[in-house]
Amino acid sequence: MDSKLKILIADDDRTVCQSLRLLFLTRGFEVQYLINPFNIIDFIESFKPDVLLLDLNFSIETTGEEGLQILKEVRHAYADLPVVLLTAWATLDLAVRGMKTGASDFITKPWDNEAIVSAVNTHLKLNAGRQAAVLQKLDTIIGGSEAMQKARALLLGAAPTDASVLITGEQGTGKDLVAETLHDLSQRKEYPFIKADVPGFPGALLERELFGYRKGAFAEAASDYKGLLSRAEAGTIFLDEIGAMPLPLQSKLLRITEERVFEPLGSGLPEKLRCNFISSSRSDAGRLVAEGHLREDLFYRLSLVHIHLPALAERPEDIPLLAAYFAENLNRGDKKRKLEDRALEWLSTQAFPGNVRQLKRLIERTWLLSDNYSITIKELKKNLSSDSTRQESGMTLEEMEKNMIQKAIALKKGNMSEVAKNLGITRSALYRRMSKFGLTNPGDHEN
Incomplete structure (x- = not known):
């Protein structure tokens, strides 16, 4: 076993922590433990474990609620960290809730040494496979040139975040591929990736396509229609050629990105915006702003990260x-x-x-x-x-x-x-x- 692999144990029972620490030390791991888990995010940041063993109870209560809440926080901050839950109060309901919250596995106390080591090794291998998949996905963004190395670095840095990304480059440089890769490497990858071809819709139709509408909202609205903002759920909408969007619709898009709510046409009832945006432009975004085709405030809202793909x-x-x-x-x-x-x-x-x-x-x-x-x-x-x-x-x-x-x-x-x-x-x-x-x-x- 590679000695660089690290295990973090979070349990309020010092004896449990010391026993597990000794077990994994003898298997070649580097091991740390926490008795008080409430600074666990900071500890993970500094220690950078490969697997977390997390107890579900840290007080006299045995409901597991404390552990589930800590699990949620860890999952939010470190989506790819395998978490194996530990509890002496095993119930099927608690196990299911833990797995739904994002746990990788569920081990009951008292544990079998070989079983818990086997579980940790399994999830290390699975996580290594996921990391390899990330690298394989990145390998489709081909190029050893300085410009492409910079683009790949920006992509890899932006993917785990919810930062809005603007991709620029001439036609045929691979903007669609970069947008799909950003989504596939993000925490939103289990939700839809939807491409909106902005120039393909006249202004009024694009607004209807994005927001959706209720029956009777306009003459042609014979039934309710679910727009892209709803259909994307917590996924990603790729606004291809953002500079072609009519300015009035740009104003509405700016507002919903700030307020995180929108209204289907004819509804009057706000819906929560859950999706993230990736945008693209084959033209220089600065020139679009200077020429009045793209609102400057929307440009800054949609381009927290700017990835430029050079021409061949x-x-x-x-x-x-x-x-x-x-x-x-x-x-x-x-x-x-x-x-x-x-x-x-x-x-x-x-x-x-x-x-x-x-x-x-x-x-x-x-x-x-x-x-x-x-x-x-x-x-x-x-x-x-x-x-x-x-x-x-x-x-x-x-x-x-x-x-x-x-x-x-x-x-x-x-x-x-x-x-x-x-x-x-x-x-x-x-x-x-x-x-x-x-x-x-x-x-x-x-x-």
Whole structure:
């Protein structure tokens, strides 16, 4: 056992604390204990334990209420810290309440030494797995450049907090991915992540979509409609292209972010705002404010943390890393390919006005259309040239993606598992893209 792993014991019985401390010391842990748990948050901050063993009773009362309250405080401050509850007054109801409050496990006194050590080791492994998942999620934000390292550091710092985040960057730089990653790494990850495409709604429709409405609120309101602010619950709303929001609606949004209440149209009854906001803009936010497209006070409200994603032209050293990452994902499918070293070097010299999205489409297109194992500069040139000629053919990048999916469906005769493998994406991602492009499966063959 790594001696750096730390156990914190919180129990008002000194004998219990000393017995457990001796047990875990002999197993190679560093151990501290608290008799009085009411400064436990400060102690956790300084000691930084890997697991907390928490008694449920700290007075003559045996209801467990004190321990549950302490558990709530610990969970609020340290959501990822495994907490194993200890009690001599075991009841199923108390165990269930403790687990619902966020405990990782429940051990009764007197304990079996091997059982309690096994429980601690299990939750250490589970927590290590969660931390690995965090790192894996962060690994999708590719880039060794200074600008991308800064963006990743800001993302990692902001994710555990409720700070509002503004993400800026040109189209195709990955703002959606960063927003989803922020949500997935936050304490709100069990609740919905909802994207609101601000330019996609005229002002009045956007207001209805956000706030919802009651039947009869306006002529077309034939029934009640639950808006995004309600549907998000305690999750995250991603306001894509915040600068396109009409100024009157910006005023209302500012007010509800300050007061944390809103009213569905035609209701008159306030509802509590539970969700958090992430916003994005492809334009410089300072310029939007200067030009009067974005309220300055709302800008400061929504940008407690500002993450800027640089254009690919500003970080050419990241192009080989990105290309290799996309290639690795595609090689999980049927078609195995290898990017030649000279091809990777050539990619880093090219202009990608569509940024990461354009590079990704280029690699995907080459994987799909090539019959060779080794991908050469010549093949990449041929597929990249289609970007410059697509205006003549009337085909956009999205239309090219749609065309690739259609070809893969035809090639695999509608077997959607095989189609997903061929494209190097998951089936759920395939279905999302098919829905986006209005595609159906004519073969309707499923495995």
